[in-house]
Amino acid sequence: MMFQEIAFKAEMDRHNDPESVEEARILCDEEPATRQRNIEELRRMIYERGECTPPRTDDSFLLRFLRARRSVPARAHRLMVRYCNFREQNPHLWRDQDWFSYTRMGNVYEGVLFDRPDVGRLIICRLGLWDPDQISAEDLVSACLLLLEVGIMQPKLQVLGGTALVDCEGITMKHVRHISPSIALQAINVMGFAFPLHQRGVHVINCSRVFETLFHFFKRLAPADDLWKRVHFHGYNLNSLHRFIHPDCLPKRYGGLRDEVSLELWLTKIKQYKNKDFDTDMRTLGYCVD
Incomplete structure (x- = not known):
């Protein structure tokens, strides 16, 4: 728990770490x-x-x-x-949004506070935990945008980037019916097509062929972007996932060693450790700041 608290405090760090100079040279040609x-x-x-x-x-x-x-x-x-x-x-995704209200997402979004050069920050979306009757699909995209906007404020994560893990366990046709082409396009933009994220890869786990087919349909919405080269489907094969993401970086449910942190807990800790600079940054982006 001590390590986790240190990691939460570090989320407010806005200094360029001298040790990241070499990482920036390798990963960002900087x-x-x-x-x-x-x-x-x-x-x-x-x-x-x-x-x-x-x-x-x-x-x-x-x-x-x-x-x-x-x-x-x-x-x-x-x-x-x-x-x-x-x-x-898409001003409705960010303008005057109360960023702390996204704690209601619970464990739909999770992260692993174990950032390293080959993976960056691991962000997990557990789509099967999403209740479309309680949370709209656009709120799901809006929460992801918030998560990334806050994360990318940290210079270390600008360099290391992030890896996305989409867990499809529990997805039903009810979920799929709420994912329209316009929602899919919003998600594509947030995941790197129109966001300053050094995207290391997108990995889809616990998915059927039906979902993979649906993905290739949505792919036509932004066919020319290099993002698609970094999307990998693993079905239900954890060994396939481990070839791309080392177990050192994964939660235990995926055969890893780490504890995951829910968006709810992460935002609660952000609120605990935030400062005036954070409030200014969020206000400048258009979010509601208390």
Whole structure:
């Protein structure tokens, strides 16, 4: 429990760890000598091209987009445009949302606070625990967006990125009927197509062929993105999952060694340890701050 509390406190850390310099070089092609020049180039593109109006243009905000696109300003700018367009087209997912209210999701979303270079932050979505009668599909997407917006504030996670594990155990046709093409497109955008996330991979477990077929239908909504190359289906085969995610990083239910943390507990701890900088960041993004 002591380690977990230290990990929760670290969620508010906004400092660039000197030890992450080498990780940023390997994972993000980030060189200390050219980092500031790339930030300034991205900022110039935003102002000169006028294709988007970001909520912020300070160095730390722009850097997360560069890290998500291998430190290439032109690619980071395209991602920024997608991000801003997504926010403009879906203001109901974030504007004036009470971020702490998403504790009602319980264990639908979980994470493992054991971040390492080959996996990053492991985020788990247990779709079978979602009750569509109580929580709308858009609320599910909105909660995921919140989880990522808070997580990506941490420089370490900007570098390490994240790995998603989608657990389909317990999914019924009732769930599937609520996943419309528009909801699927929102989820695709949040998972990396229009979000500054260094996406390490998406792994789907406990899924039938029916769900896999449905996925390939939704894939046509954004056919050209590299994200699809990192999506892997494992059926009910944990050994297949372990070839991509080491058991050191997985919860015990997936043959791993870690304890998972629910979104409910994570947000409760965020509220306990948050500070003025966190409130300012959330307010700037449009969330309701108490």
